[in-house]
Structure formats: C-alpha cells, structure tokens
Amino acid sequence: MSYMSEDIDSKKETERPIPSEGIRRFSERLEILVQEHGSVRSYASSASLSEGVVRKYLKGDTYPTLDRVDMLAAAGNVNAAWLVTGEGSKHPGEENQEGLEEFALIPGYNIEVAAGIGSFPDGEESTRKLAFRHKWLRFRGLKPESLVLVFAKGDSMEPTINDNNTLMIDTSNRELNDGHIYVIRTDGHLIVKRIQKLWNKGILLLSDNKEYREQQIEPNEADDLEVIGKVVWIGKDV
Numbered sequence: 001m002s003y004m005s006e007d008i009d010s011k012k013e014t015e016r017p018i019p020s021e022g023i024r025r026f027s028e029r030l031e032i033l034v035q036e037h038g039s040v041r042s043y044a045s046s047a048s049l050s051e052g053v054v055r056k057y058l059k060g061d062t063y064p065t066l067d068r069v070d071m072l073a074a075a076g077n078v079n080a081a082w083l084v085t086g087e088g089s090k091h092p093g094e095e096n097q098e099g100l101e102e103f104a105l106i107p108g109y110n111i112e113v114a115a116g117i118g119s120f121p122d123g124e125e126s127t128r129k130l131a132f133r134h135k136w137l138r139f140r141g142l143k144p145e146s147l148v149l150v151f152a153k154g155d156s157m158e159p160t161i162n163d164n165n166t167l168m169i170d171t172s173n174r175e176l177n178d179g180h181i182y183v184i185r186t187d188g189h190l191i192v193k194r195i196q197k198l199w200n201k202g203i204l205l206l207s208d209n210k211e212y213r214e215q216q217i218e219p220n221e222a223d224d225l226e227v228i229g230k231v232v233w234i235g236k237d238v
Contacts, residue, residue: 027060029083033076034058047075103131106168108149113167113183113190114156130166130235142232146172150183152234156207157181157192161234167192168233176203181231186217186224192231 034054037043044054048071056062057072064072073080082090107126130149137144152165160181161167169183176182176195183192184205193205193215203225205215217225 023063023084024060025086026063026084027058029086030054030057030072033072033078033083036076043075047071102133102135104134104137104144105129105131106144106147106149108166111150111190112153113150113192114152114154140232142170143172146170146229147232148229152192156209156212157194158209160208161192161231162236166235167231168235169229170232171229173230173232174227176227183228183231185226185228190228 034040034043037046040054040058041051044051047054047068049068054072057064069080069084073083076083077092078090079088079092081088106129108128108130110127126148128149132144134144137147148169148171150167150169152161152167153163155163167183174182176197178196179194181192181194183190185191186205191205194208196204196206198204198216201219202221203217205217207214
C-alpha cells in the first residue's frame with residue numbers, strides 16, 4: 001500500500017494513483033480522533049505536528065507520509081492500519097480481545113472416570129482450560145457454564161473412548177436416554193458408560209469394548225446411582 005506525500009504542489013504529486021475507498025475516508029477517521037481529543041490544536045500538539053498540517057489532512061487536501069501516520073495514530077491511541085484504511089481493530093490490543101470473545105474457556109479437572117473412586121468438582125479450582133468456539137457450542141445446544149472436562153481411564157469404552165482421552169461433560173443433561181454415554185457415580189466410583197433403560201425401570205450400563213460384561217442396575221438400586229452428566233465431546237489423538 002502506498003501513501004501520498006503532503007507536497008501537493010509537486011509534479012510527482014499530481015501523478016499519484018487514485019486512493020482506495022478506505023484511504024479516501026481517512027479524513028473522516030482523523031476527524032473522529034480530533035473530536036475525541038477535544039480540538040485540532042490539542043491533537044496536533046500530541047502528534048508533534050503543526051495545526052495547519054493536520055487541518056490539511058482533515059480537508060482531504062493531502063495524505064500523510066508513513067512516519068506521520070504513525071505519529072497521528074500514536075496521538076489517538078489507535079492502530080495505524082485502521083486510521084489509514086478503516087480495516088481491522090481501532091485500538092491496540094482489541095485483536096486479542098476479539099479472539100477471546102469468540103471462544104469460551106471450558107474448565108478442566110484432574111479427575112479420572114471409569115475406574116477410580118472420586119468426587120466431581122464442586123467449587124474447586126480447575127487445573128486447565130480449553131477454548132471452544134461459542135458458535136460451535138450454540139450449534140450443539142451447549143452452555144459453557146454447564147460444561148467441564150475430565151480424563152477417561154481404562155479401555156472399557158474402546159474404541160469410542162480411549163485411555164486418557166479428554167471428555168467434555170454437560171452437567172445440565174442428567175436425563176438418561178438410550179444409546180448415549182454418561183458419567184455416573186455408583187458405589188462411590190465414577191464411571192463412563194453407555195446407557196440402556198429396561199422395561200422394569202432398571203438400567204443397563206454398557207461398555208463399547210465387548211470384552212467387558214454389561215452391568216445391570218435393578219430398579220431398587222437406581223436411587224443410589226447419580227448421573228453426573230452426558231458426554232458431549234471426546235478429545236483424542238488420531
């Protein structure tokens with residue numbers, strides 16, 4: 001991208017290329033900065049330029065050189081690219097903030113499910129956070145505040161879930177539905193199993209690994225079973 005000299009009386013200046021739409025509206029963005037600063041004189045002084053030069057830029061009579069673009073941008077605490085073209089973020093640092101707003105940070109806990117005895121997090125600090133796009137979460141109907149990440153342990157759910165895979169649990173979804181995978185606490189153990197409901201209101205806990213036998217929970221035992229949440233995402237290497 002080229003910037004034109006402010007010396008409009010020179011022959012070379014008359015041969016300058018037609019500026020893009022963004023550059024042609026440079027003076028409008030400069031006017032915004034002047035208004036935010038309070039006056040042309042105050043803004044020019046902050047940019048270490050004469051008031052007359054800044055007024056020429058405001059009229060659109062000429063455009064600043066690269067070094068003066070930087071001076072004007074610094075005085076207004078804005079990005080030089082935004083000032084010249086109108087593209088990108090206005091203020092420095094907004095790029096990072098925009099990126100953060102695009103993602104939800106889901107807390108992860110050093111908790112293993114499938115074998116070990118353990119309690120699910122309740123007010124304790126997470127050990128890590130993973131970023132997931134808000135757009136993807138909305139598409140899945142998931143709310144960030146209801147999601148947690150834990151580790152799978154063991155091979156009972158292979159090939160669907162492998163040892164040490166990260167599991168995302170939706171703790172707001174505790175209604176058991178056939179064929180879905182849930183994290184459940186039973187007899188003080190946290191396990192991850194596929195669910196099948198029986199006609200007598202009992203429950204079958206199924207392992208995807210066929211070397212493991214199914215576990216039947218009788219109706220009178222179901223009250224002792226606590227559903228932690230539904231597995232909605234599995235992170236694994238390929």
